[in-house]
Amino acid sequence: MxxxxxxxxxxxxxxxxxxxxxxxxxxxxxxxxxxxxxxxxxxxxxxxxxxxxxxxxxxxxxxxxxxxxxxxxxxxxxxxxxxxxxxxxxxxxxxxxEAWDRLEKAYADEARVEGAIFGRVKGGFTVDLGGAVAFLPGSQVDVRPVRDAGPLLG
Structure with a gap:
């Protein structure tokens, strides 16, 4: 049994x-x-x-x-x-x-997003948006072209 x-x-x-x-x-x-x-x-x-x-x-x-x-x-x-x-x-x-979900929600809400610049590429910068990597054109950083990107990194 x-x-x-x-x-x-x-x-x-x-x-x-x-x-x-x-x-x-x-x-x-x-x-x-x-x-x-x-x-x-x-x-x-x-x-x-x-x-x-x-x-x-x-x-x-x-x-x-x-x-x-x-x-x-x-x-x-x-x-x-x-x-x-x-x-x-x-x-x-x-x-x-996770980052794409946040970005889609921000786009739908017409909200701003913040990121950290971590590299320089031809014509601009690479930005970390909390997991998604984006391109930031150099013309959108300042009214004049940026010569020294050091202070912007990080």
């Missing part, structure tokens, strides 16, 4: 695991940093899945990454399982998704 009960418990647990919804590929999911090793953060995204993200993806342009074990982060799920049996995830893509 005890074996019969344990078999029923096993069957119930197995059915429960099959009913568990797995996240959709191409969506942003929450995860928890469980370890940091060899320049990568190992993130548990639930559903018995873990993935690795390069630490540089957690840094803002020109800054060091700010992440620690136990932090909750949002990541973009590229694939549920890669060749190593891990979830293929990206923090950069999640930041871009």
């Amino acid at each position: 005890a074996q019969n009960a344990s078999m029923e418990e096993f069957e119930a647990l197995l059915n429960e695991s099959f009913e568990m919804d797995t996240p959709d590929e191409g969506s942003v999911v929450k995860g928890k940093v469980i370890a940091i090793e060899a320049g990568q953060a190992i993130i548990d995204i639930g559903y018995k899945m873990e993935g690795r993200v390069e630490l540089k993806e957690f840094a803002n342009p020109g800054e060091a990454p700010e992440i620690a074990v136990g932090d909750e982060v949002e990541v973009f799920l590229d694939r549920v399982e890669n060749a190593r049996g891990e979830a293929s995830i990206s923090r950069d893509k999640a930041r871009r998704e």
Whole structure:
């Protein structure tokens, strides 16, 4: 009788695991940093899945990454399982998704957006808008052409 009960418990647990919804590929999911090793953060995204993200993806342009074990982060799920049996995830893509959502809302509300200039390119500057990178024409920075971009960077 005890074996019969344990078999029923096993069957119930197995059915429960099959009913568990797995996240959709191409969506942003929450995860928890469980370890940091060899320049990568190992993130548990639930559903018995873990993935690795390069630490540089957690840094803002020109800054060091700010992440620690136990932090909750949002990541973009590229694939549920890669060749190593891990979830293929990206923090950069999640930041871009978040940034685009904010930019679309700002556009709909006709609101201004703020960003940080982090590079100079031909004809202007590159600007970080909280995850999305934009081009700022040099003619929009000042009424006269800017010769020294140093004070504008950052």
